[in-house]
Amino acid sequence: MAALLAGLRGHNAAQAKSIAVGLIFDSPNIDQTSYCWLAMEGLRRAENELGVAGTVYTTTKPEDFLPRLETCIQDGNDLCISVSFFSADPALQSAEQHPGRHFAVIDYIFPISTPHNLRGIYFAEDEAGYLAGVLAGMLSKDNLVGGIGGIPVPAVVRYLEGYRNGAYCQNASTRVALAYTNDFDNPQHGAQAALGLIDLGADVIFAAAGLSGHGAILTSTQSGILAIGVDNDQYLTLFMSGTVPGAQYLVTSAMKRFDNAVYDTIADVISGTFTSGNQLYNLEVNGVGLAPFHEADPLITTQMRQALEAVEKGIISGQIEIYDPCRQFQYLPLVIH
Numbered sequence: 001m002a003a004l005l006a007g008l009r010g011h012n013a014a015q016a017k018s019i020a021v022g023l024i025f026d027s028p029n030i031d032q033t034s035y036c037w038l039a040m041e042g043l044r045r046a047e048n049e050l051g052v053a054g055t056v057y058t059t060t061k062p063e064d065f066l067p068r069l070e071t072c073i074q075d076g077n078d079l080c081i082s083v084s085f086f087s088a089d090p091a092l093q094s095a096e097q098h099p100g101r102h103f104a105v106i107d108y109i110f111p112i113s114t115p116h117n118l119r120g121i122y123f124a125e126d127e128a129g130y131l132a133g134v135l136a137g138m139l140s141k142d143n144l145v146g147g148i149g150g151i152p153v154p155a156v157v158r159y160l161e162g163y164r165n166g167a168y169c170q171n172a173s174t175r176v177a178l179a180y181t182n183d184f185d186n187p188q189h190g191a192q193a194a195l196g197l198i199d200l201g202a203d204v205i206f207a208a209a210g211l212s213g214h215g216a217i218l219t220s221t222q223s224g225i226l227a228i229g230v231d232n233d234q235y236l237t238l239f240m241s242g243t244v245p246g247a248q249y250l251v252t253s254a255m256k257r258f259d260n261a262v263y264d265t266i267a268d269v270i271s272g273t274f275t276s277g278n279q280l281y282n283l284e285v286n287g288v289g290l291a292p293f294h295e296a297d298p299l300i301t302t303q304m305r306q307a308l309e310a311v312e313k314g315i316i317s318g319q320i321e322i323y324d325p326c327r328q329f330q331y332l333p334l335v336i337h
């Protein structure tokens with residue numbers, strides 16, 4: 001867990017006074033979604049290490065973001081961080097109306113220049129997905145792996161495209177079947193998609209579909225199929241540190257380090273180094289990556305670990321191009337029960 005919460009840059013909390021921070025989620029229950037859980041870990045770390053006073057705000061619908069941001073300001077917070085691309089326009093409006101406060105939107109790229117007090121934070125999902133695909137390609141015994149996305153928003157598409165290309169480039173014999181549930185909140189749809197991939201013969205399944213993905217991962221692992229989680233270390237959250245059946249079949253998770261993004265943004269405000277505009281979290285800055293293998297560790301050979309390390313270094317150095325398909329794509333039909 002200590003490694004999971006490692007920060008990206010060193011900040012000395014004693015060198016600057018602390019601040020009050022509001023963290024606004026796109027869910028009424030922060031434990032329901034993996035990225036909310038991980039963002040909360042970043043706030044907790046800032047509370048413990050930087051002495052910030054943190055307040056959590058929840059929403060039930062996108063229209064809640066603007067009033068929650070206003071409440072965040074009225075409560076005296078110096079920094080308001082919202083965790084959802086749905087909050088982008090409300091955050092932009094709030095930043096323009098409150099130039100003396102700081103704002104950040106996690107998981108969003110602003111297409112226009114932002115005010116001096118607003119930061120967009122986005123992640124290299126394709127890099128994490130590529131690593132997951134490389135591992136899936138090495139683990140597959142039948143040379144057929146599956147990927148499940150929720151709504152095909154850019155972040156989800158980047159995950160699956162990276163996964164597809166990583167699997168293809170690692171193993172020339174690999175076939176990849178992809179499916180979208182077109183939602184993020186229906187575990188049954190995810191379960192159906194997983195069963196369809198299993199019927200095709202997929203023996204490793206990656207799911208990037210929110211709560212729908214939970215259904216896919218649980219169905220896969222509890223059917224004895226290897227699975228790869230998403231956004232945070234789902235062995236700790238979805239499988240409750242190994243107490244949920246099927247945990248031994250969760251190989252790893254393709255992580256977006258929401259915790260580091262939250263912690264770093266807070267630390268930047270404290271140290272006076274906050275910058276506006278869009279900030280990328282990629283492999284080079286420990287912004288994405290693979291979670292520990294946990295119970296699946298015996299499956300990962302020394303050769304696999306060395307290959308993953310080489311691929312990661314290659315991506316960071318630019319020697320490996322994520323969108324080089326290596327060969328022509330092969331799409332497979334998917335039957336959902």
